[in-house]
Each structure stands twice: as structure tokens, then as C-alpha cells.
Amino acid sequence: MPIKLVSWIKKLFKKKRMARIGIYGPPNAGKTTLANRIVRDWTGDAVGPVSHIPHETRRARRREGITIEANGTTVSLDIVDTPGLATKIDFHDFMAFGLEEEEAKRRAKEATEGVIEAVKWLEDLDGVILVMDATEDPFTQVNVIVIGNMEARHLPLLIAANKIDLPEASPTRIRSAFPQHTLVPLSALEGQNIETLYEEITNRFG
Amino acid sequence: MIQKENQTGTSVQGIQLDFISEDRLAEMTAMEKIRLILDEVRSSKILVLERGLTPAEEAKLIELTMVEITPNGFSGIEIESYPTKNNTSIFRKIFGKNTTRTRLTVIGPADKLKTIKKDRDMITAIVTEQ
Numbered sequence: 001m002p003i004k005l006v007s008w009i010k011k012l013f014k015k016k017r018m019a020r021i022g023i024y025g026p027p028n029a030g031k032t033t034l035a036n037r038i039v040r041d042w043t044g045d046a047v048g049p050v051s052h053i054p055h056e057t058r059r060a061r062r063r064e065g066i067t068i069e070a071n072g073t074t075v076s077l078d079i080v081d082t083p084g085l086a087t088k089i090d091f092h093d094f095m096a097f098g099l100e101e102e103e104a105k106r107r108a109k110e111a112t113e114g115v116i117e118a119v120k121w122l123e124d125l126d127g128v129i130l131v132m133d134a135t136e137d138p139f140t141q142v143n144v145i146v147i148g149n150m151e152a153r154h155l156p157l158l159i160a161a162n163k164i165d166l167p168e169a170s171p172t173r174i175r176s177a178f179p180q181h182t183l184v185p186l187s188a189l190e191g192q193n194i195e196t197l198y199e200e201i202t203n204r205f206g
Numbered sequence: 207m208i209q210k211e212n213q214t215g216t217s218v219q220g221i222q223l224d225f226i227s228e229d230r231l232a233e234m235t236a237m238e239k240i241r242l243i244l245d246e247v248r249s250s251k252i253l254v255l256e257r258g259l260t261p262a263e264e265a266k267l268i269e270l271t272m273v274e275i276t277p278n279g280f281s282g283i284e285i286e287s288y289p290t291k292n293n294t295s296i297f298r299k300i301f302g303k304n305t306t307r308t309r310l311t312v313i314g315p316a317d318k319l320k321t322i323k324k325d326r327d328m329i330t331a332i333v334t335e336q
Contacts, residue, residue: 089282115268115272120269122265139325148260151290152290
């Protein structure tokens with residue numbers, strides 16, 4: 001009896017770890033824009049700056065205890081905005097955006113560290129929102145690798161087909177590429193269809 | 207660009223492509239595969255793996271590629287594979303075997319191998335002599 005009581009007291013005071021959801025994708029897919037949108041909608045705060053220059057996010061940022069409510073269901077999550085995944089980083093690409101050589105080299109170095117951090121985070125997550133640019137070809141190796149890792153570990157995955165505010169966006173192309181996964185077409189920038197994302201977050205990660 | 211002698215002793219120049227069989231890869235550990243790939247790619251070769259890497263191995267390959275990137279030197283890799291397929295065999299499920307089937311993969315230096323188009327069952331790439 002005393003053992004049961006101790007166990008009950010421990011359970012009562014033991015803090016349950018919230019599910020950690022990583023926001024992944026290639027550079028410039030809109031990961032931080034989406035993270036900002038989610039965190040701003042539910043806490044009024046933001047996660048980090050965004051830029052048209054790739055690899056603006058070079059450190060993973062975690063926001064704890066984001067409570068999302070949709071369709072009468074509430075879910076509390078830790079949201080991790082990760083640096084863009086890439087298989088190549090050339091500082092000359094940053095110079096094309098007007099950066100000086102030294103700054104471009106520094107950004108490239110930090111970007112490589114960011115990619116490593118993003119890969120390491122994959123091991124510590126309970127689910128992923130994979131952000132794809134709906135104006136781009138969905139069969140990129142980064143998308144294939146993230147989906148492959150989640151499928152191999154049987155972890156939930158939600159695809160956010162971003163940038164549907166652009167006329168050339170084609171979420172259907174993404175849907176036909178990865179038909180086995182739930183997809184939400186949205187615009188993180190404009191907030192278009194964001195309510196559907198929240199419904200799917202509560203369905204998939206609750 | 208690699209210069210080698212062919213079987214008749216004639217000197218030939220070009221980009222070397224190595225086709226690695228499934229059997230050879232099966233004998234190697236994950237780290238051995240990744241080391242082989244990076245060493246070959248860094249010496250400007252293009253690799254075609256009959257049966258590619260697992261998703262975890264591909265993630266590790268990205269990680270180690272990033273470590274080796276240097277300004278004005280190695281800028282990374284171009285890697286293309288088809289999405290993995292799940293083995294649905296009941297035998298495999300019962301015995302808890304890996305149910306992910308990896309597929310053909312092409313890997314090369316980012317400054318030489320460029321992917322033009324990719325879909326579920328077709329990869330189009332060009333090799334440049336930079």
C-alpha cells in the first residue's frame with residue numbers, strides 16, 4: 001500500500017514532457033514564417049527573423065508550451081524551428097544576394113553548423129511539420145530524407161504546402177508526390193488556410 | 207577531371223563513374239559507406255549505388271558532408287535517390303525486420319553533378335567538367 005501511495009504521489013508531481021514538433025524543410029521554404037505564424041497566433045510572440053537570403057535561420061529555436069486549440073481539442077507542444085536542410089553550401093551563392101565575401105563565408109560556415117544541428121534534432125523529436133515550397137519541385141532530396149526518417153521511425157508527419165498565395169503554386173503536385181501523408185496547402189505569410197493546419201496539428205500530434 | 211589508362215593502355219580523360227553493387231554495400235557498416243562516398247566524391251567521382259542508403263544513413267551523410275565543406279574547396283554533394291518504399295511482406299513484419307526498401311542513388315560533387323529534373327521514377331542529371 002505505501003509503495004502504491006509513493007508511486008501515485010510521484011505520478012502526481014512528475015512533469016509530463018510535451019511532444020516536440022520540428023519544423024523542417026529546405027532553405028527558403030518558409031519554415032520560420034510558419035513558426036512565427038503559429039507562435040504569434042497562440043502566444044502573441046515570434047520565433048525569429050525571416051529573409052529572402054537562404055539560411056537566415058542558422059540555429060534551431062525551441063518555443064515551449066504552445067497550446068493549440070481546434071475543433072474542441074487542445075494540444076500543448078514544443079515547437080522547434082530548425083535551420084534549412086541542404087546537401088551543399090557555397091559562399092558564392094550568398095554573394096549573389098549582395099553579401100561581401102567575408103560575410104558570405106561566415107554565413108556559409110554558420111549555415112553548415114545549422115544543418116548539422118537540424119540533423120541532430122531529428123533524433124529528439126516526436127513529430128515533424130515538413131514545409132515545402134509549393135512553387136518548387138517536391139522531389140528534392142531533403143524532402144525525401146526527412147520523410148524517409150520519419151517513416152522509418154513511425155513518427156507522425158504533416159506536410160505544409162506553403163506559398164499558395166503565389167500564382168505558380170501547385171499543392172496538387174506535392175500531394176501526388178507523397179500521397180501517403182496528410183497535406184495542408186497554406187500561406188504562412190498571408191495566414192491562408194492556417195485554421196486547417198491547426199486542426200491537423202491537433203489530429204496528428206495530440 | 208580524371209586521366210587514366212584503359213585496358214588497351216590508351217590514355218583517357220573524363221569524369222569517373224563508379225557503380226557500387228548492393229552486395230558490396232551490404233558488407234559495409236554505415237560509417238564505412240559514408241566514408242567511402244565522401245572520399246570518392248571528394249576525388250571528383252560520381253557514384254551510383256545499386257541500393258541506396260537508409261534514411262538514417264543519408265541524414266548522417268549530410269551531417270558529415272557539412273563538416274567537410276570549406277570555402278573555395280569542397281562545397282558539398284549532390285545526392286538523388288527515389289523515395290524509399292515500404293516492404294509489406296508479412297514475414298518481415300512478424301520478425302521485426304526493417305520494412306523500408308532503399309532504392310538506386312546517385313551521388314557526386316555539387317560542383318559537377320547537377321540534377322535537372324526528378325520525379326518518382328526518373329532522375330535526369332548532367333555532369334559538368336568544371
